[in-house]
Amino acid sequence: MNSNKKLPVAVLGAGPVGLAAAAHLIERGLTPLILEAGPKVxxxxxxxxxxxLFSPWQYNVDKAARRLLQQHGWTSPPDDGLPTAGELLDAYLTPLAATPAIAANLLLGQRVIAIxxxxFDKVKTKGxxxxxxxxxxxxxxxTRQYLASDVIDATGTWSHQNPLGADGIPALGEVVLAARIDYGMPDVLGSARERFAGRRVLVVGAGHSAAGSLLALAQLAEAYPKTSIVWATRGSNLTRVFGGGEADGLQARGQLGIRLKALRDSGGLELRQNFRIEQLEEVDGRIRVTGEPISGATPVIDGIDRIICAAGARPDLALTRELRVRHDPWLESTDALAPLIDPNEHSCGTVRPHGHNELxxxxxxxYAVGAKSYGRAPNFLMATGYEQVRSVVAALVGDMAAADDVQLDLPKTGVCNTRLAYDDAASEPVVSCCGVPAAQAASCCVPAPSPFGACGCSAPAKTSCCA
Structure with missing residues (x-):
């Protein structure tokens, strides 16, 4: 810690990792200053x-946050339950933010624009x-300004979604047509239903967010047959999103892939591979999507009503323009962390524990922590972020033995993906990940049905992520 010991430690962002950082600071006798851009945590x-989420409650609650909550009579949800993002917010983050030690130091509606x-600008060294x-x-x-002794940046990446343009910048016409584009994972079967029902929808992306939206749209099409789906990917290799089927090391991912392949093979969607978007334009009230030329021919997708862009997200590096930061040239994580998280080599289950040294x-x-610490790598886990902030806070108070002792246990399956909650209460028979009734599959995970055709383990085995 620097010499400004009387100042608070700034925590930027009041999501799961940011509030976990605040809980660890409080437990260590430090005062957090929590700045959250939104109107609520x-x-x-x-x-x-x-x-x-596929990871159950036991992996979604930070240990210091749990201890702080329990001091105020909080009852933890069952460890083996699989919360939705909304349930995580309502049953965990909102009560955590309401604890007196955090509430007294939490400022909402504070969008950080510079650190x-x-x-000192970034050039000046002495002092x-x-x-x-x-x-x-x-x-x-x-505009407001605050002083802090240290900064834990947990601003994440979700609010900075990647554009449709294959070059990493918005496609021509993308900004003009932004009102007809949804980024991330819109609630296709819920609040956003009317935007998609009976429409011709283009989904762009080759990850699990894209898969979730495609399968939700397929379910919507059952109720609204005029709904049609086009899936565009920049490459031709769909191995990551299809997974390994029944042999996939992550059973839930395998089941998701099986459902998505079945949808493709049944003709439930139009697949356009090697489609690198260059331009969007309005033609007769609908969207024409033009790709980069291939072998002299220009690919076109016509007649689109709405677009879902599931092309990932990136950190906002502009915040730290005047700080001395060093990022990996392509992932935009710290350079020390990059080889540990490179998505070309690692899934989220194979990223080994890391802490203050790598961050x-x-x-x-x-320190940038949480999803922001991973830059553009998509394999971040909440539990990883909790261990990051525990290590960072230990380093800030000079407890280097604790800071260097980074450990992380994760479930063997179901940690790298999410699934939609739409028809968890469906009356159809519950089938296990092994493809047989759960009651007959004691060695298999206990499932919950979903549009992803996947299930989460009710009692997942633990493994060190070094394994």
């Missing part, structure tokens, strides 16, 4: 309340580490 979670050091951090925010009442930047006292 967990603002990003609130945008996908309908999505059910620097008082009196730099002794200067407090200055955090500037935008609020409904105007440190040249700017002493500044």
């Amino acid at each position: 967990g603002a990003n979670l609130a945008t996908y309340r309908h999505v059910r 620097t050091r008082v009196g 730099r580490e002794a200067a407090p951090f200055l955090i500037r925010t935008e609020t409904a009442e105007g 440190a930047h040249p700017e002493a006292g500044y």
